[in-house]
Amino acid sequence: MWTRRKEEEPAGGRTASPLPTATELSREGIPISTAPTRVAEPGGGAAAVGKSVVVKGQIFSREDLYVDGEVEGTIEVQEHRLTVGPNGKVHANVKAKEIIVQGTVHGNMEAGEKIEIRKEAKIVGDLRTARIAIEDGAYFKGSIDVIRAEASKAAPAPAQPVRPAATAPAASSAARPEPTKVAAAGAETKT
Amino acid sequence: MTKEVVVKKSHGLAQFVATIRDEAGLTILDLGGISQENVSFLTSFGHRLYSEDLLRTLDSFTAEEDPPGGPTQRAQIEAFLVQCFDFAAGALDGVLAWDTLQYLSRPVLLATIERLYEILRPGAHMFTLFHTAERPQEVPLYSYRIGDAETLYLVPRGRRLAVQQFNNRGIERLFERFSAVKFFLTRDNLREVIVKR
Numbered sequence: 001m002w003t004r005r006k007e008e009e010p011a012g013g014r015t016a017s018p019l020p021t022a023t024e025l026s027r028e029g030i031p032i033s034t035a036p037t038r039v040a041e042p043g044g045g046a047a048a049v050g051k052s053v054v055v056k057g058q059i060f061s062r063e064d065l066y067v068d069g070e071v072e073g074t075i076e077v078q079e080h081r082l083t084v085g086p087n088g089k090v091h092a093n094v095k096a097k098e099i100i101v102q103g104t105v106h107g108n109m110e111a112g113e114k115i116e117i118r119k120e121a122k123i124v125g126d127l128r129t130a131r132i133a134i135e136d137g138a139y140f141k142g143s144i145d146v147i148r149a150e151a152s153k154a155a156p157a158p159a160q161p162v163r164p165a166a167t168a169p170a171a172s173s174a175a176r177p178e179p180t181k182v183a184a185a186g187a188e189t190k191t
Numbered sequence: 192m193t194k195e196v197v198v199k200k201s202h203g204l205a206q207f208v209a210t211i212r213d214e215a216g217l218t219i220l221d222l223g224g225i226s227q228e229n230v231s232f233l234t235s236f237g238h239r240l241y242s243e244d245l246l247r248t249l250d251s252f253t254a255e256e257d258p259p260g261g262p263t264q265r266a267q268i269e270a271f272l273v274q275c276f277d278f279a280a281g282a283l284d285g286v287l288a289w290d291t292l293q294y295l296s297r298p299v300l301l302a303t304i305e306r307l308y309e310i311l312r313p314g315a316h317m318f319t320l321f322h323t324a325e326r327p328q329e330v331p332l333y334s335y336r337i338g339d340a341e342t343l344y345l346v347p348r349g350r351r352l353a354v355q356q357f358n359n360r361g362i363e364r365l366f367e368r369f370s371a372v373k374f375f376l377t378r379d380n381l382r383e384v385i386v387k388r
């Protein structure tokens with residue numbers, strides 16, 4: 001078995017940045033409770049925590065990670081994508097280049113590039129990201145900070161609002177029907 | 192069945208936006224649940240947006256024996272407030288309440304207004320809407336999406352019992368601790384109100 005697996009590895013095509021071994025991690029004082037397995041289907045070849053797997057501790061990954069099980073602790077997938085599958089239940093603070101959530105996340109999330117919240121997602125936590133895409137039907141409770149790369153270069157004048165239709169993902173900016181009712185506002189009263 | 196989105200020109204929203212557009216880094220609370228449109232619009236000013244689905248949270252607190260609009264027990268109400276408004280005093284620079292207040296039972300409503308008063312910064316504004324129903328009745332429930340500074344898209348979410356009914360005087364009394372209440376007349380059945388802390 002072991003010999004055969006070694007022979008198969010080069011054909012896998014994703015061995016350039018292997019995950020740290022348990023020995024390496026334990027040398028760094030990083031607790032692990034299970035090693036991620038590799039699946040082909042939902043994660044597109046990413047390392048995966050399957051739906052019957054429970055991980056308590058810290059996960060560091062140097063490749064895309066698909067979590068469809070339960071994780072409690074922290075997840076860092078620097079420079080790669082983390083996908084929380086529909087069965088995934090994450091109670092952890094998460095850092096990744098890109099985060100896609102279909103399942104449940106309780107914890108803060110920080111993405112260098114983008115966070116996608118799919119319609120089945122349930123998220124409680126604070127988000128910090130450069131871009132965010134939200135599908136109708138998702139549940140979110142927490143704060144959203146959108147970090148704009150040009151913010152530091154821009155003049156201090158306030159940003160002009162951009163019509164959401166221009167920036168929103170297809171999920172929520174789908175074709176809108178023509179106006180059915182337009183309420184013209186009149187004079188105000190009271191102070 | 193297709194959802195018929197209503198487009199609404201909103202002078203109340205325009206006024207609210209005018210109070211938050213000149214300064215970046217404000218903290219805004221949206222009580223209508225998350226939507227791409229509102230996140231895109233509000234974060235485009237450089238603000239931090241807090242999102243809370245007030246009615247969904249309310250429903251999670253409402254037991255079968257509770258009257259429509261939520262619990263009446265003080266402890267339950269307090270738990271609801273903690274769940275929805277866990278902010279320090281004066282932490283918020285703006286609140287988009289939409290029409291959510293009208294669906295709260297009287298005890299929950301009064302406690303919510305009191306909490307909003309505490310967590311809004313003095314001088315900050317809240318934008319809210321009231322259906323013009325004259326008695327408790329089911330009204331269209333919408334998800335309010337910001338199109339631009341003065342345009343709202345009302346995406347239907349079904350119907351819901353509007354437990355509270357107010358005339359303008361009732362609204363003024365509701366917010367009597369606040370420094371100003373401003374009404375915007377509309378041609379539809381939604382009154383727009385800006386409340387200044």
